[in-house]
Amino acid sequence: MILYFISVFYIGWLILTCANQPVFKSNKWISHHDLFRLVPVWTFFAPNPGVSDFNLLSRVKLEDGTITTFQEIPLRSKKELSTALFNPERRLQKALNDHARTILMQIDNEITEQNKENIKLTFSYISVLNYCAKLPLAPRAYAIQFIILESFGYQELMEPRLILNSDFHRL
């Protein structure tokens, strides 16, 4: 009897996995309810692979009104044989990339000219702002601004484009 229940449980899990792929409408419902992320999406880099990189830059306004130059915050680490085994930076950069991609999707799909201020209330915007604001900054920094750029690889297939240009936020 236990074997029967466990077999049904596993078969159900496999069916849910198949139903969670983006070609099916059930994908959104399953993903939304999958708190423990146990029903994966296995489409890795398909059907539309990511063909761009995100670049995160920030600058600060000093108390005297001077604005510093943009500094790039690294979102990619150098690939070496050692990082093929152990790459802690990837975990940080993956989170920042996930936020950048979410911001891009929100701007493309949800944000319009009328509600563009809403982007500042999103989780990803606040998280990136929080992260940038806590990096070592110039002395007497008063406010911070960040931008997200999308670039198109080593062989630049297209000009980089600006995804987001944040306001200056008081520190």
Add this chain to the structure above:
Amino acid sequence: MSTLLKFSEAPFVCACVIRLLCIAIFLTALEYIMIIRQFADDGIYSWKMIKLRTAHSIRKLSPEILFNKPGVLTIMALRIGSSIYLLIDPISPVTVYILAIVVTTSLLLAVRNPIGGDGADQMSAITSIALLITFIFRDPKITAVSLYFIAAQSIISYVIAGTAKMLSKKWRSGAAVFQIMNTESYGSERIALYLHRSSPVVSAVLSWNVMLVEGLFFTVVILPYPYCLVFLAWGLFFHAYNAVVMGLNNFFWVFLSTYPAIIYANIALHHYWGF
């Protein structure tokens, strides 16, 4: 052939799966510990920020002490300790308790980190749960079913990935291979330059190689030994390439850990079901 026979013995296969999976768990937990400051209030994994995001009440109600920086550090320490123990002694009377720790901490991390995770983390959690079920019941039939499930989940992952690629014009033309290799995130400047300068046929051949092998990966359980090993050898090379060139290091150990279960399923299909 004698090595192959060992893969028909469920305890040996379970030990292989556990050991390979534990390498992944150990390395991932150590990676998180190295960036533990990112779990403080000012980090990218700040719990104060993450708990604002979700509609899931469990996440909102989760106690602060479990998910703040010391809490995450404790979770990671437990995962490191558990993985070391299971690496040394994968099958013992306490395996079920250690696996329970691994599963519980996997589920906690899934709730804790809705960002930054990937398919390898999911496969790791799925495999851990199937192993836990195996060791709770310690029944040969339940063990076999659990190993079939691990194999099926792994095979499905390749077949879905291959099928999804075949549905894409970019993949069918080979453009996707160059475009991915051209990104700084997942590519390589040298490989991108090579593909850019060479005939589009090269990219197309590489692309179809990935699509066909992934799409036909289910035959790994049907093909007799040693032909089935061609798929697993391809998978080994594929994940090694992804680790070195694309930076997807944790996929290597996690997906490799499912391979003993695939061999077990292959043998079972041929010997017991007369396939």
